[in-house]
Amino acid sequence: MKKDLKSFTRKEIILEMASLEWPPYRANQIFQWIQKGCSDFAEMTNLSKIMRETLSKNYILTSLWQVSKQTSQDGTEKYLLELPDGELIETVLMRYKHGNSLCLSSQVGCAMGCQFCASGMEGLSRNLSAGEMLDQILFVSRDIKERISHVVMMGSGEPLQNLEEVVKLLNIINDKQGLNISLRHVTVSTCGLVPQIYELAEYKLPINLAISLHAASDNIRKSMMPIAERYSIDELLEACDAYVDKTNRRITYEYALVPGINDYPDEINKLAQKLKGKLCHVNLIPVNPVDDVFPAHHHHKGYHHIVEFLEKEGISATIRRELGADIDAACGQLKRRSKADL
Numbered sequence: 001m002k003k004d005l006k007s008f009t010r011k012e013i014i015l016e017m018a019s020l021e022w023p024p025y026r027a028n029q030i031f032q033w034i035q036k037g038c039s040d041f042a043e044m045t046n047l048s049k050i051m052r053e054t055l056s057k058n059y060i061l062t063s064l065w066q067v068s069k070q071t072s073q074d075g076t077e078k079y080l081l082e083l084p085d086g087e088l089i090e091t092v093l094m095r096y097k098h099g100n101s102l103c104l105s106s107q108v109g110c111a112m113g114c115q116f117c118a119s120g121m122e123g124l125s126r127n128l129s130a131g132e133m134l135d136q137i138l139f140v141s142r143d144i145k146e147r148i149s150h151v152v153m154m155g156s157g158e159p160l161q162n163l164e165e166v167v168k169l170l171n172i173i174n175d176k177q178g179l180n181i182s183l184r185h186v187t188v189s190t191c192g193l194v195p196q197i198y199e200l201a202e203y204k205l206p207i208n209l210a211i212s213l214h215a216a217s218d219n220i221r222k223s224m225m226p227i228a229e230r231y232s233i234d235e236l237l238e239a240c241d242a243y244v245d246k247t248n249r250r251i252t253y254e255y256a257l258v259p260g261i262n263d264y265p266d267e268i269n270k271l272a273q274k275l276k277g278k279l280c281h282v283n284l285i286p287v288n289p290v291d292d293v294f295p296a297h298h299h300h301k302g303y304h305h306i307v308e309f310l311e312k313e314g315i316s317a318t319i320r321r322e323l324g325a326d327i328d329a330a331c332g333q334l335k336r337r338s339k340a341d342l
Helices: 010-018 025-035 049-058 130-144 159-172 194-203 220-222 234-249 265-275 300-312 334-340
Strands: 065-071 079-084 088-096 099-103 107-109 124-125 146-151 186-190 208-212 251-257 280-287 318-319
Touching: 010 025, 025 194, 079 130, 088 130, 099 130, 124 159, 124 334, 130 146, 130 159, 146 159, 159 186, 159 194, 159 265, 186 194, 194 234, 208 234, 234 251, 234 265, 265 280, 265 300
Parallel strands: 099 146, 146 186, 186 208, 208 251, 251 280, 280 318
Antiparallel strands: 065 079, 079 088, 088 099, 107 124
């Protein structure tokens, strides 16, 4: 099977090309072409014809194809992309004053089964390679003819279940000879895989870690997230404390507000007590309805009192700006709708 050079870091390409007795500068040229979105070795015009033929004979460059795209009134764009094996994934472009942010998928589907997330309703098919994650960035950047400056690993899948490829992706996009995306502009989200949080901490990457918490009581969290059956909230927070100790990076706790389930005063008070004194931020998320699983959320104004309460307790908190609500914005919704139409 041919190796996918799009999944290689620059150092790995240098080592790979050394086996062909090619000098490092040639490997750097290949890496730079890939980061420009090159999908055909024939396009690498500063390499000789023989070199390009050698690359084509021994390697591939994974490329994604657009199945559909939805554009929101707020400028958010959601892409449904097809992988080489025919599987479908989603990626979402969000436009901010500080730059273009892309929400990547890390897996085809998801095994975590969170009740409020559409991407887990069909289960997990497979992990994405670093190249398949990278090409989401390259594809969208090429489509909009603008730079992607921020990356959010919050699309379909559980990134920490695909940790090795995710870390490889981060090394690729952070390379100054490539996309040069600052790791401080990268957010990796997890539903709370405790062992992998400890493992990620050992890399000491200056990324932003977002934890899908969604409850302060174990019984409520278990009703929303199957992973809570394996790891208690206290075990999760202990792992997060260890992560902060290793990286000195503030953790964001995502809290999807589900009317009548986790948005009442006692639960919010428990949340404050759990997080008080920690280096953290709480991101309150009025839930996008997923078919009939959860009802539509209250208007945002109904939750400002929660922000005020948490801030009085010394905990930074905001209500997440809702983007793309009119274009099947919840993870997996566009893919599910597309399959239903087939």
